[in-house]
Amino acid sequence: MKSVLITGGSRGIGASAALQCARRGMAVVLTYNERADAAQAVMQRIEAEGGHAAVLKLDVADSNGFIPFVGKLREILQERWQHGTLDGLVNNAGFGLFNPIETVTEEQFDGLFNVHLKGPFFLTQALLPLLADGASIVNLTSATTRVATAGVAPYAAFKGGLEVLTRYMAKEFGPRRIRVNAVSPGAIRTGLGGGLDEEFEALLAAQTALGRIGEADDVGQVIAGLLSADQGWVNAQSIEVSGGYQV
Numbered sequence: 001m002k003s004v005l006i007t008g009g010s011r012g013i014g015a016s017a018a019l020q021c022a023r024r025g026m027a028v029v030l031t032y033n034e035r036a037d038a039a040q041a042v043m044q045r046i047e048a049e050g051g052h053a054a055v056l057k058l059d060v061a062d063s064n065g066f067i068p069f070v071g072k073l074r075e076i077l078q079e080r081w082q083h084g085t086l087d088g089l090v091n092n093a094g095f096g097l098f099n100p101i102e103t104v105t106e107e108q109f110d111g112l113f114n115v116h117l118k119g120p121f122f123l124t125q126a127l128l129p130l131l132a133d134g135a136s137i138v139n140l141t142s143a144t145t146r147v148a149t150a151g152v153a154p155y156a157a158f159k160g161g162l163e164v165l166t167r168y169m170a171k172e173f174g175p176r177r178i179r180v181n182a183v184s185p186g187a188i189r190t191g192l193g194g195g196l197d198e199e200f201e202a203l204l205a206a207q208t209a210l211g212r213i214g215e216a217d218d219v220g221q222v223i224a225g226l227l228s229a230d231q232g233w234v235n236a237q238s239i240e241v242s243g244g245y246q247v
Contacts, residue, residue, distance in 0.1 A: 001026070001027050001052070001081060001083070002025070002026045002027070002088065002227075003026065003027040003028075003029065003077055003081060003083050003085075003087055004021050004026050004027070004028055004086070004087060004088030004089070004090065004227055005028075005029045005030075005031070005073065005086055005088070005127070006018050006021070006028060006029070006031070006090040007030075007031045007058060007090065007091055007092050007123070008031065008032070008033075008060070008092045008094060009028070009031055009042060009092070010030065010036075010038040010039035010041075010042060011035065011038055012188070012190035012216050013092060013140065013185065013188065013190060013216050013219045013220060014030065014090070014092040014093070015038075015042045015216065015220075016216035016217045016219065016221075017090055017092065017220040017223040017224060018030045018042055018046065018053065018220075019042070019045065019049075019051075019220065020217070020220040020223065020224035021088070021223075021227060022046040022049065022051030022052065022053060023051065023224075024224055024227075024228055026087070026088065026224075026227065027051075027052040027053070027054075027080070027083065028046060028051070028052065028053045028054075029054045029055070029073060029076060029077075030042060030043065030054075030055055030056075031055070031056050031058035031060075031093065032055065032057060032058070033057070033059050033060070033093070036055070036057070039055045042055075052080070052081065054076050054080055056069065056072055056073060056076065058093070060114075060115050060119035060120070060123060061111065061114040061115050061119055062114075063114075063118065063119065063122040066123050067126055069126075070126050070127060070129075073086070073127075073130065074130060077130075085130060085132035085135075086130045086132065086135065087131075087134075087135050087136070087227075088135060088136050088137070088138075088227040089124065089127060089135070089136075089138070090137075090138045090140070090223055090227070091120035091124065091137070091138070091139045091140060091162075092138075092140045092223075093115060093119070094116055094140065095111075095112075095115060096152070096155060097111075097112060097152070097155060098151045098152060099151060100150065100151055100153075104153070108154070112154045112155055112158055113154070113158055116155065116158040116161075116162060117158040117162055120139060120162060120165070121165060124137065124169065131176075131178060133176045133177055133178070134176075135178045135179075136178070136181075136226060136227045136231075137173075137179070137180040137181070138180075138181055138183055138223050138226050138227065139162050139163075139165070139166050139169075139181070139183070140162075140182070140184075140185070140223075141160070141163045141166075141183070142156060142184055142185060143184050143185065143186040143187075143240055143242045144156035144159065145163055145184065146184070146240065147245065159184075163184070166180050166181065166182040166236065166238065167180075167236050170235050170236035171236070179226075179232070179234065180235065180236065181226050181235065181238070181239060182237070182238040182239065183219060183222055183223055183226070183238075184238055184240040184242070185214065185219045185240075185241050185242065186204075186208065186213075186214055186241065186242020186243060186245035187201075187205075187208070187213040187214060187245060188214040188215065188216060188218070188219060189201070189213055189214065189215055190216055201213055204245070207245060207246050208242065208243045208244055208245045208246075209243060209244025209245075209247050210243035210244055211243075212243065213243075214241065214242065214243055218241060218243070219241050222239065226239075
């Protein structure tokens with residue numbers, strides 16, 4: 001049984017990815033930072049469907065906690081599933097901030113950087129000894145790296161950095177047959193950044209070829225597919241999952 005780690009798995013795209021992976025027979029470890037109750041609810045739903053899951057706390061913004069976290073993860077894999085390695089990693093944890101460049105503070109800038117670029121870099125580094133040869137990594141980026149959207153400049157810039165990092169990871173991890181891809185969601189109905197009001201949702205839907213905004217499962221299914229053997233020849237790609245946003 002394959003095992004995967006999904007950061008920020010307590011809600012939205014992360015929760016959907018966890019459920020989709022479990023339905024494909026993978027054992028899932030999902031992390032949370034503040035919402036332990038929500039993470040437990042996702043785990044219970046997976047187990048109610050006959051799947052396997054565990055929950056761990058992780059602050060992706062605090063790289064000092066990564067080595068202890070890896071130790072706890074190793075223990076869970078051994079105790080729960082007698083599994084010594086990790087077969088998949090989804091760098092999904094994140095948060096949104098809507099602020100024009102002229103009002104962004106250094107604290108806000110650093111917070112976004114730590115979670116969306118520094119965190120995935122050093123967490124992946126810390127997990128490398130635990131990742132099995134032939135594993136798969138999926139980094140969550142954003143369609144805002146392609147379509148400039150006023151108010152999200154730092155967020156989009158760091159997601160753009162993560163897209164570049166994805167290709168470098170694929171290159172450097174290639175000798176171990178570890179695939180690394182990025183999934184770039186468009187407008188998705190989640191709680192990120194406070195969610196979408198009806199007027200803004202209608203505007204985004206009108207700009208999308210398929211005439212609606214996305215749901216978390218639209219992205220979760222793609223993530224689970226990339227972690228499976230079915231997509232074993234897809235590597236170093238950034239895949240936009242947006243229904244055709246501003247084509």
